[in-house]
Amino acid sequence: xxxxxxxxxxxxxxxxxxxxxxxxxxxxxxxxxxxxxxxxxxxxxxxxxxxxxxxxxxxxxxxxxxxxxxxxxxxxxxxxxxxxxxxxxxxxxxxxxxxxxxxxxxxxxxxxxxxxxxxxxxxxxxxxxxxxxxxxxxxxxxxxxxxxxxxxxxxxxxxxxxxxxxxxxxxxxxxxxxxxxxxxxxxxxxxxxxxxxxxxxxxxxxxxxxxxxxxxxxxxxxxxxxxxxxxxxxxxxxxxxxxxxxxxxxxxxxxxxxxxxxxxxxxxxxxxxxxxxxxxxxxxxxxxxxxxxxxxxxxxxxxxxxxxxxxxxxxxxxxxxxxxxxxxxxxxxxxxxxxxxxxxxxxxxxxxxxxxxxxxxxxxxxxxxxxxxxxxxxxxxxxxxxxxxxxxxxxxxxxxxxxxxxxxx
Amino acid sequence: xxxxxxxxxxxxxxxxxxxxxxxxxxxxxxxxxxxxxxxxxxxxxxxxxxxxxxxxxxxxxxxxxxxxxxxxxxxxxxxxxxxxxxxxxxxxxxxxxxxxxxxxxxxxxxxxxxxxxxxxxxxx
Numbered sequence: 001x002x003x004x005x006x007x008x009x010x011x012x013x014x015x016x017x018x019x020x021x022x023x024x025x026x027x028x029x030x031x032x033x034x035x036x037x038x039x040x041x042x043x044x045x046x047x048x049x050x051x052x053x054x055x056x057x058x059x060x061x062x063x064x065x066x067x068x069x070x071x072x073x074x075x076x077x078x079x080x081x082x083x084x085x086x087x088x089x090x091x092x093x094x095x096x097x098x099x100x101x102x103x104x105x106x107x108x109x110x111x112x113x114x115x116x117x118x119x120x121x122x123x124x125x126x127x128x129x130x131x132x133x134x135x136x137x138x139x140x141x142x143x144x145x146x147x148x149x150x151x152x153x154x155x156x157x158x159x160x161x162x163x164x165x166x167x168x169x170x171x172x173x174x175x176x177x178x179x180x181x182x183x184x185x186x187x188x189x190x191x192x193x194x195x196x197x198x199x200x201x202x203x204x205x206x207x208x209x210x211x212x213x214x215x216x217x218x219x220x221x222x223x224x225x226x227x228x229x230x231x232x233x234x235x236x237x238x239x240x241x242x243x244x245x246x247x248x249x250x251x252x253x254x255x256x257x258x259x260x261x262x263x264x265x266x267x268x269x270x271x272x273x274x275x276x277x278x279x280x281x282x283x284x285x286x287x288x289x290x291x292x293x294x295x296x297x298x299x300x301x302x303x304x305x306x307x308x309x310x311x312x313x314x315x316x317x318x319x320x321x322x323x324x325x326x327x328x329x330x331x332x333x334x335x336x337x338x339x340x341x342x343x344x345x346x347x348x349x350x351x352x353x354x355x356x357x358x359x360x361x362x363x364x365x366x367x368x369x370x371x372x373x374x375x376x377x378x379x380x381x382x383x384x385x386x387x388x389x390x391x392x393x394x395x396x397x398x399x400x401x402x403x404x405x406x407x408x409x
Numbered sequence: 410x411x412x413x414x415x416x417x418x419x420x421x422x423x424x425x426x427x428x429x430x431x432x433x434x435x436x437x438x439x440x441x442x443x444x445x446x447x448x449x450x451x452x453x454x455x456x457x458x459x460x461x462x463x464x465x466x467x468x469x470x471x472x473x474x475x476x477x478x479x480x481x482x483x484x485x486x487x488x489x490x491x492x493x494x495x496x497x498x499x500x501x502x503x504x505x506x507x508x509x510x511x512x513x514x515x516x517x518x519x520x521x522x523x524x525x526x527x528x529x530x531x532x533x
Contacts, residue, residue, distance in 0.1 A: 134496060144508055151508035155496055165505050168531070357487050 017338055024341055024353035034058055035373040040350060046378055048308075048368045049352040053325050054216050054297045055373025056247035059290055062283040066248075069282035081275045082265065089281040096288055097252050101223055101238060105260040108252050108281075110273050112212050112241025113139040115251025118269030119239060120179060120208065121146035127174040131165060133157065133181065133191070135360040137210065140179055149177075156184075156360060159195040166203040176205035182214030182225035186354050186367060188326030190214070193229040201234070208237040215291075216245035217325045222291050222298055246287040248280045300372040301325060307376055308368065311383040316396045328354070329366040329386070331395060337364040343389045349382050451502065451528050456521045459501060463494050464517070476518035495520075502528050 004011075017023065022041075029038040029045075035055035036047050056062055069089065077084060090108060098106040109115040120143035124130045128149040132140055135156040144151040152169070155161035162178065169176070178200050180191045193209070200207050211224030219227030224240070226232040236257065242250035253263075264270060290297070309323035320328035331337040334355045341353045344366070352367040359365055370379075390396035461474045467486040468474055478484065480491055495506055498520075504527040506514075514520050 134492065152505045153492065153496060153508060161496070161500070164500060164503075168503065168505050357489055360489065361493065362487060362490055 035371050043348055046349045051244040051369045052371045053245040055371045056287045062286040065286040066279040066283040069278040073278040076277045077275045079274055082271045087278050089278040093281050093285050098254055101254045103254040104256045106254045110276055112251035114269040115239050115253055116140055117143045118267040119253045122267045124149035124177045129174055129176045131178045159199050163199045178205045179208045182211040185213055186359050187320035187328045188324040189321045190225050193225050197231045197234045206236045209235050210239045212241040215240045242284045246284050248283050250276050297372040304370045304374045307379045315387045325370050327368040331364050334364050347385045349385050456524050460517055478517045479515050
């Protein structure tokens with residue numbers, strides 16, 4: 001048996017995908033023009049799938065801070081903070097993130113993936129119990145593979161399902177850690193956090209919330225779902241990323257636990273990888289200031305959410321369960337989804353393809369992510385494009401609006 | 410009857426907002442798992458029948474599902490659907506199958522043995 005034989009099924013499925021033309025998993029942007037536009041295949045294309053929630057990738061203050069840092073401290077750190085030491089910028093960023101959440105401690109990681117992988121797999125060990133939502137992100141599942149703790153899944157966004165599992169484990173010794181997400185990355189729905197916290201308190205379980213997609217978007221100050229649900233004090237660990245709302249790359253974890261900093265010398269995903277270049281750190285520090293100084297970006301993002309979500313729903317598309325910065329458009333199957341995606345790209349609109357096994361319940365989705373930088377005109381155009389393709393492909397009934405007008409006339 | 414088990418049976422079904430995400434296959438599973446199995450009467454035959462009932466919608470061949478059926482290979486079911494089915498079986502039998510144990514289960518027989526073992530541990 002060859003090394004690649006085990007991937008035969010994927011190779012076959014992937015071949016099907018590629019025969020439709022463009023490969024949704026290897027899209028090449030010849031030139032990115034702004035947070036909302038790029039040149040793809042020589043065509044000016046609207047980007048609605050880049051997680052650039054506040055549009056900060058081109059924020060002048062963030063860009064200047066990064067450029068300045070490169071001139072002052074060079075292009076990279078060439079090693080981990082354990083081996084090479086921390087730069088002043090790393091420490092300052094950690095203090096600023098901790099202050100943003102009103103927590104005592106913060107650790108910065110080189111990617112958001114590593115933050116989840118490192119923190120979760122290290123917090124629980126042999127004899128402990130790790131409880132995760134069935135629809136958790138890959139970084140959380142990968143953490144499960146790295147820990148000696150026993151891992152139990154509960155049904156997606158279902159506090160009663162978590163309660164049943166914690167009850168069954170009630171007579172078992174060991175710590176319990178429950179992992180939730182502020183906004184789930186595929187369908188864009190949020191955890192019913194208050195209800196989950198009540199269950200966790202009942203059984204004395206620690207709570208970790210991954211706010212990767214909710215930083216900036218949720219909460220009066222943009223701290224995420226925990227702030228919006230009013231339970232930030234009850235969340236023991238908040239994990240997040242710099243690569244979405246903050247427009248760069250990297251991850252973090254904040255906590256009030258007095259022993260939190262020991263993680264720096266036991267978390268392999270922190271210890272054995274190079275630290276972030278200070279240019280990235282500087283732009284993230286500037287972006288965090290923008291998030292706090294310009295709440296109107298959050299308002300604009302949510303205005304855009306309403307425009308797209310309500311607009312697509314009005315045309316008859318089946319969408320994820322709740323409006324949010326991630327809008328999942330359900331399509332009947334993989335082939336329709338990829339055909340639809342391709343037609344949209346030809347029409348100059350880029351979104352993400354999400355098909356099994358990357359999606360929960362085997363659904364096929366066009367995954368759209370909104371930005372405060374989108375204009376209402378861009379989104380109205382996108383709805384028109386999708387409606388046209390939807391009717392052409394038979395996903396939407398032909399001209400439903402005309403019928404409605406006729407009935408009321 | 411185990412009082413804790415009784416209270417579990419009274420738990421509300423998962424939120425309806427989750428329901429819209431379910432495919433037709435999964436909907437069929439949801440309605441098929443409503444029966445709760447009484448603790449005292451868990452026999453191997455009943456567990457096998459319950460598993461087969463969950464898996465039948467995924468059997469696209471004419472071959473009957475038996476104890477030797479390899480779930481991920483012989484049926485048209487992806488890994489995520491298998492894990493979702495396990496969640497339903499967990500609730501039916503009031504057990505939790507740890508993720509590392511899930512990874513070791515390949516056949517219907519192995520799944521039935523796991524359920525019976527965890528069930529016995531809970532009662533023991």
